[in-house]
Amino acid sequence: MLRILIRLYLIVAILSILSIVFVQKGFPYLFSAQFTAQMQREYISEAILLREYLGPVRNGAQQAKLDNMNRLNQQRYRRMPEAEIHSLPAKTRQELTQNGLAWIGNGDINRTNVYIALNDGSILEVHPQMSGWMEALAYVIIFSVMLGAILVWLTPHWRDLEKLRIAAARFGDGALDARAKLSENSSIKQLCAYFNNMADRIGALITAQRDMVNAASHELRTPLARLEFALVNLMDTTDDSKTHQRIKAMRKDVEELDILVGELLTLSMLEQATRPESRERIVLEDFLRAAAGVSAEELSLRRCTIVWQIAPAVQEVVIEPHSLGRAFSNLLQNALRYTHSTIRVRAEAGAASWKLIVEDDGVGIPDNDRERIFEPFYRLDRSRDRATGGYGLGLAIVKKNAERLGGGVRVTGSELGGAMFVLHFPLRGEAHLSPLLIPDKAN
Numbered sequence: 258m259l260r261i262l263i264r265l266y267l268i269v270a271i272l273s274i275l276s277i278v279f280v281q282k283g284f285p286y287l288f289s290a291q292f293t294a295q296m297q298r299e300y301i302s303e304a305i306l307l308r309e310y311l312g313p314v315r316n317g318a319q320q321a322k323l324d325n326m327n328r329l330n331q332q333r334y335r336r337m338p339e340a341e342i343h344s345l346p347a348k349t350r351q352e353l354t355q356n357g358l359a360w361i362g363n364g365d366i367n368r369t370n371v372y373i374a375l376n377d378g379s380i381l382e383v384h385p386q387m388s389g390w391m392e393a394l395a396y397v398i399i400f401s402v403m404l405g406a407i408l409v410w411l412t413p414h415w416r417d418l419e420k421l422r423i424a425a426a427r428f429g430d431g432a433l434d435a436r437a438k439l440s441e442n443s444s445i446k447q448l449c450a451y452f453n454n455m456a457d458r459i460g461a462l463i464t465a466q467r468d469m470v471n472a473a474s475h476e477l478r479t480p481l482a483r484l485e486f487a488l489v490n491l492m493d494t495t496d497d498s499k500t501h502q503r504i505k506a507m508r509k510d511v512e513e514l515d516i517l518v519g520e521l522l523t524l525s526m527l528e529q530a531t532r533p534e535s536r537e538r539i540v541l542e543d544f545l546r547a548a549a550g551v552s553a554e555e556l557s558l559r560r561c562t563i564v565w566q567i568a569p570a571v572q573e574v575v576i577e578p579h580s581l582g583r584a585f586s587n588l589l590q591n592a593l594r595y596t597h598s599t600i601r602v603r604a605e606a607g608a609a610s611w612k613l614i615v616e617d618d619g620v621g622i623p624d625n626d627r628e629r630i631f632e633p634f635y636r637l638d639r640s641r642d643r644a645t646g647g648y649g650l651g652l653a654i655v656k657k658n659a660e661r662l663g664g665g666v667r668v669t670g671s672e673l674g675g676a677m678f679v680l681h682f683p684l685r686g687e688a689h690l691s692p693l694l695i696p697d698k699a700n
Contacts, residue, residue, distance in 0.1 A: 312376040433460035548582035570606035584658035588615040595619035619675035631656040
């Protein structure tokens, strides 16, 4: 909002200065007759008095009187040398001969050079009485008053727009009940009404979508469980190997559906919950090994190695364990899905935050997909098969968990050759939290 004030003030000030310059420079040419009459009124009386006062005396006596007058009038009068008189424009010298009064100026009376011819043929140059600093002070006062007027006018708009901005920011952060409340006299009340109406409709659509997903996911759990139970019973009633193979394939499909339903419910819960439940102090490496959810036997079968590099500064951290564990587990499973042989898990400390980095030596992620992979149901074209594709919800859950913990996630290329996911969280060191949480090691 300060930028708006500065721009508005600069525009008004620049236009005002241009107007002043135009009046001073242009009016003498547009209204030359009126300007000449004004100059005559300003200086004709002074010219007559000067001639009467200085006319009877000459040379040194005349200069003494000029010096006395200048002491009283801040060096207003100056006798011009012959060389300067001859350097005046011909038109100015002609006017001095005819009228005894001439001037050279740009329209500003206080900046116009006025010349008065005395009875003895000498020429006096008359300087304006207003000093430069007084004129500058006058302009400073004018533009200060102008700024005050703009502030008085802009303050209520500023306040109302700030309320609207805060409401829009809260709504964008997920607070669907955020609304802007302005007075009836506000000049932007109509804009506020449009925003609130838009927020109502978007909030209703998002709530309806969440309710539908939740209801569908919960309702699917029961028939999936029945189907799984029926398939197990069906397998027990037959000894045919081909039938067994078909039933196993069907059970695998049911298992995938059950996992998908669980992911949907998890994502829905994270979208509705904005704060972690509780924070605990954990031994980071032990916790991550337990949360990885992969055994040494599975790593051996995949011919994969996990390299752990936990910096001493983050051996212990304060965080909500469930959200961190879910985010890390999803990242590690994603790395296992695409790695060739090596996964590296690192933790580093910064000034006010710490990073958890998971990188692999797989095929990596193209630059134009690195932002979209955190969107729900978005999958890379090469990973739409059942073997490696997943459901496009794992990384969305990682992002939601990271944001829930006050941090974030980004992906870049890894020096190993694949993708590098970086989770960052604020450093916390509350001494009054629960004792160290040290889970059993899984690998």
